[in-house]
Amino acid sequence: MKSRESVKANAKQFARDAESNSAFEVLARAGYVANGIIHALIGIIVLVIASGGRGEGDQAGAMKAVAGAPAGFVLLWLIAIGLWALGVWHAAEGLLARDRSGDTKGAARKWGRRLAEWGQALVFVLLGFISAAVAIGARPDAEQTAEDASRSLLQLPGGPILLALIGLGIGIGGVAFIVMGVLRSFRNRIETPDGKLGHAVVVLGIVGFVAKGVALTIIGVLLMVAAIGDDADTAGGLDGAVDALLDLPLGPALAWIVGVGFLAYAVFTVARARFARM
Numbered sequence: 222m223k224s225r226e227s228v229k230a231n232a233k234q235f236a237r238d239a240e241s242n243s244a245f246e247v248l249a250r251a252g253y254v255a256n257g258i259i260h261a262l263i264g265i266i267v268l269v270i271a272s273g274g275r276g277e278g279d280q281a282g283a284m285k286a287v288a289g290a291p292a293g294f295v296l297l298w299l300i301a302i303g304l305w306a307l308g309v310w311h312a313a314e315g316l317l318a319r320d321r322s323g324d325t326k327g328a329a330r331k332w333g334r335r336l337a338e339w340g341q342a343l344v345f346v347l348l349g350f351i352s353a354a355v356a357i358g359a360r361p362d363a364e365q366t367a368e369d370a371s372r373s374l375l376q377l378p379g380g381p382i383l384l385a386l387i388g389l390g391i392g393i394g395g396v397a398f399i400v401m402g403v404l405r406s407f408r409n410r411i412e413t414p415d416g417k418l419g420h421a422v423v424v425l426g427i428v429g430f431v432a433k434g435v436a437l438t439i440i441g442v443l444l445m446v447a448a449i450g451d452d453a454d455t456a457g458g459l460d461g462a463v464d465a466l467l468d469l470p471l472g473p474a475l476a477w478i479v480g481v482g483f484l485a486y487a488v489f490t491v492a493r494a495r496f497a498r499m
Contacts, residue, residue, distance in 0.1 A: 237317065245306065246499055252307025252345060253494035255300040257487045259283045259348070260433075264483030267463055271476035279459035280348055281363040284355040297356035301349040308345035310499070315339040340394075364460045371444065372453035384456075385448035392441025395434045402430030411496040422496065425489040432482020436462045 262283035266276040276282060287293045287300070315338030318331050351361060374380040374387075401407050407426050413419045439462035447456035466476045 429486025
């Protein structure tokens with residue numbers, strides 16, 4: 222027990238040291254810029270698809286677009302480093318999350334925040350690895366990967382239930398993004414500037430969070446449909462969500478709205494690099 226407490230104390234001290242390091246904070250803020258670049262490219266690709274063009278409207282597709290630019294592999298490595306730093310920062314935030322009330326409700330809030338921070342940390346670290354992989358020549362197909370992973374899960378005992386739960390979790394995350402946008406709760410994590418600039422940042426946050434939430438909700442629904450129908454081909458990632466939008470009445474117009482929303486989220490994320498409370 223004493224050893225366990227010692228490890229816990231050392232881990233928290235490491236997290237505090239990391240957060241107090243100004244150079245590491247700069248890298249973590251650069252991670253927001255990297256995330257903004259990725260979302261801007263996704264937004265552009267979604268707009269191209271909505272206009273009848275072709276492309277991969279997901280993170281892997283955005284990174285492959287970067288790879289095709291002059292010295293793109295250098296930018297991909299910079300994006301990877303920034304995303305890894307941001308992932309570690311969120312992991313530290315989750316480790317240090319605390320509620321001083323001491324009651325059960327406070328503990329629940331503490332662990333809720335921890336899970337949210339660690340979830341974001343995992344996403345940013347994985348995106349960093351995708352960026353690094355593309356930088357060294359890999360060309361991942363996120364849509365095919367999602368289908369293959371879903372197919373493997375469906376073949377396992379209880380796999381359909383697990384896939385449905387994953388879809389439900391992603392869908393809940395999407396709804397959470399929409400709620401954060403509508404209620405503007407994202408303002409709790411940034412120092413909103415005064416005047417017109419502050420108003421613009423808030424508007425970009427609202428539009429961006431809602432658009433990303435819609436996309437994540439669709440992904441969650443696709444996974445749940447795949448689980449219920451035992452059909453892995455129905456599953457998909459962000460690219461599949463765009464295709465699902467296009468199949469709806471007024472689909473291209475809806476895809477345009479989502480694409481513009483991703484661009485708004487990209488600008489907000491870059492602004493967050495400057496105004497985030499860290």
